[in-house]
Amino acid sequence: MFELHHLTAQEQLDWLRRGDVSPTELATHYLERIERLDDDLGAFTTVTPDAALERARFVEQHVPKSTALWGLPLGDKDLWQRAGVRTTFGSRLTEHFVPEVSDDIVDALDEAGGVSLGKTSAPEFGLPAYTESRVGPPARTPWDESLGAGGSSGGAAVAVAAGLLPVAPGSDGGGSIRIPAAATGLVGLKPSRGRVPTGSGFLSLGGLVTAGPLARTVADAALLLDAISGPSPWSVGPPSWDGGALLNAAVRGEGRYQIGVMTTSPWDDAYEITVSPEAVAALELATRELDALGHGIEPVALESDPSYAPAFRTIWQAGAANIPAEGEQLQLLEPLTRWLVARGRELDARQLATALQELALFERSVIRQFASFDAILTPSLAMTPRPVGWYSQDDPELNFTQQVQYTPWTSFANVSGLPAITLPLCMTESGLPMGVQLIGRPGREDVLLAIGAQLERRIAWQKRHPPQW
Template sequence: MPELHDLSAIEQLAALRRREISPVQVVGHYLTRISRLDGRVGAFVEITADAAMASAEHLTRSGPDGALWGLPFADKDLVPRAGVPTRFGSRLHRDFVPDATADAAAVLDEAGAISLGKTATPEFGLTGYTETLIGPPTRDPWNPENGAGGSSGGAAAAVAAGLLPLAPASDGGGSIRIPAATVGVVGIKPSRGRVPYASGLDSPGGLPVAGPIARTVSDAALLLDVQTGGRAYPYATGAPGGGPFLDAANRPAPFAHIGVTTVSPWDDADDIELDADAARAVEVAAALLSDAGHGVDAFGWRPRGYAEMFTTIWRTSAARMALTDAELQLVEPITAWLIQEGRALSGAQVLEALAAASVFERATITAFAPYDAVLTPALALPPQPVGWFDREDAARNFSQQVRYAPYSSFVNVAGLPALVLPVTVDDSGHPVSVQLIGRPGGEATLIALAAGLEKQAGRMPRPAIWDL
């Protein structure tokens, strides 16, 4: 007899709507798992059990209403929720309790989902690993010696460990895809402008957007439909109704021309080495896509000059935080370094980097245009031990992040959609993922391709913690 967490989010939703289970039962099940198991994972920084049960009881009485009615989720700790501590992964906000709820949370509330608390994130979401000064590190459910990636590390680890059926997340340079690939679940970074309340259009370089993390492509598509359908703003490509992404996951993908590359824009600036298992995953995915009847070709792509442009924009984004000298002493060394480096930039340097980003965006879209999707590794290296990222030498830390995930940030700069999913396993049985990158607004094509690839690859194993 399967446990509730053995069911996909869509299967749980169907059972809820048939009244075979109630929101109270589902929320109770996940709260029990979190209380028993999260000490091993560190996915949560705040658990709002009483509020969650009150919401579940209200929804049970009122009946099915909303695309996510009765399904649990948790807010990333960068998303304010009224009355709930929101720490942004930082000692500076240890006691901050907002009095208003952000749209990223309200959209899911309005869809009938129930927040169980806050998932862990690194300080201000600035790094690709989730280890902070305010709590325990977030660990890979497959191997607790390793980290879970970041910055949506808590969200990805919670889903991978069966502590949540799905989770909202955000991605400014890989923050959905890095942890999803690290722990072997599905993550989608939408196109710039696709998610109305988190379009990326209000930040330097247009980098950060919101998106879903889930165990299956269909579950991720379900959540993406909700994220793109709420809070319509006139400048967002997702307004007013979003895309029928779950429909795309449920129908066969039409013929697609797919380019394959293991080149990253960091190759001419850092010592990028591709792990053998990551390379094999690309080969496996390419073969499966070819077997499905798609056209698959090697893609010759040699971008240049990316590193200086991106690091300038990333430092510029950090420098927007108006921290005092005293506050800089309380933040992580990597945070302080990014802010100080950003403040040292001239206006001309910032404008040149933003102009270079626009040139890179156009050049990348043009280079990718012959293909319906481009297949790359998701990560260059396997999951790394907790503490592997240097917490004192900030410049070395940044280089380590680049070497771990060199295929992520350029997608944000180009404003393209991307999806990561596991397609094979390494010798230890840990899932290994690939990345599919689409055309602007091409989420539905990516989802259809990924859903087919998911079926061909077969069901991935689950970590041992799953059955505890």
């Protein structure tokens, strides 16, 4: 039986603008699905039905239909402040915090005509690559509810994959859009540094964090990215806010490109990285399909750089140092966060400056190494989605090692400022999504979207749906 959420986000927007459905009706449809399904999935920390319907009515009456997301239901990641709505940051320390002002990204979504239904779940202060906080249930992939959805935009990913939202914004400081997208069978796009001027996030050091879309289709991802990109002296590439340039690239899906295929990672010098057979199979399928499409395919290996792992760890720890917890308040933090705060506060300015310098040199090196390619293809994740509770809660060092081993190819795209997209290429024999990642040149999200659209037309992953659909 057909239901509204079976439409793509683009199609829903078309229905809204034609008057086939109203913003209030569409918001009501999704609110009813959230009420019925989300207890088992953990997509939302806070749902705001009254505010959502009031906002939908306001959009109907006062917002021009020409706005990029007119009447489209969305969720705010629970690391972003919306005035008057509880923002927990995934932590017991702040689980009752209600901000008086909204963050820029929230204002940008409103200005684009979106309708927020509430706060999508995130781990404590967005620090880990899984979404299992103590202020709400864990975010579970709707393909197998015993498995986690990844993080830190885990709630946003679950909401889109399970048909609780048509599309959702997330933020990514080390893979936090691409990891949950891969674990839930979605397209997830981390833009170039500067593409989204409102994207600098909580705990962002070194310009790692940016906002971006999670979506079922490449075109839906481009639709949302066009909406949140904007005129800014830091924007790079063609101004997507002027005429929907990225959506146009995603819809047309044109071009032949030189693509490097890579399984090495910058973590290889410090950690034992094992690529699962499922990840290898996804990479091999992508390589065959891209070759069949006429792209140039060439193997490439990342140069060894022993400075990367300790420098990234330093930035991660330093970012946690400013979490507003002192004395007994520290006991409200989860063990991993408490460890990060302690380590971060032990660092001195020289250690932080050295780490930032090493990562800046790494950025230059990566851009040089990839200069002859239009895109670099890697697996999205090294393993299938991990079971809820898989990450160690007693040993922070082991916890960090597990995160690196699960997702060794995401963080260096943040460090180098490059755009990167995860594509839900295939399903395993056990019915789990497995994806691949494409990393592009600075400002060339259009190339990633074009390649993604070509693969989507051949593989039709948008036709796959989890049981809750």
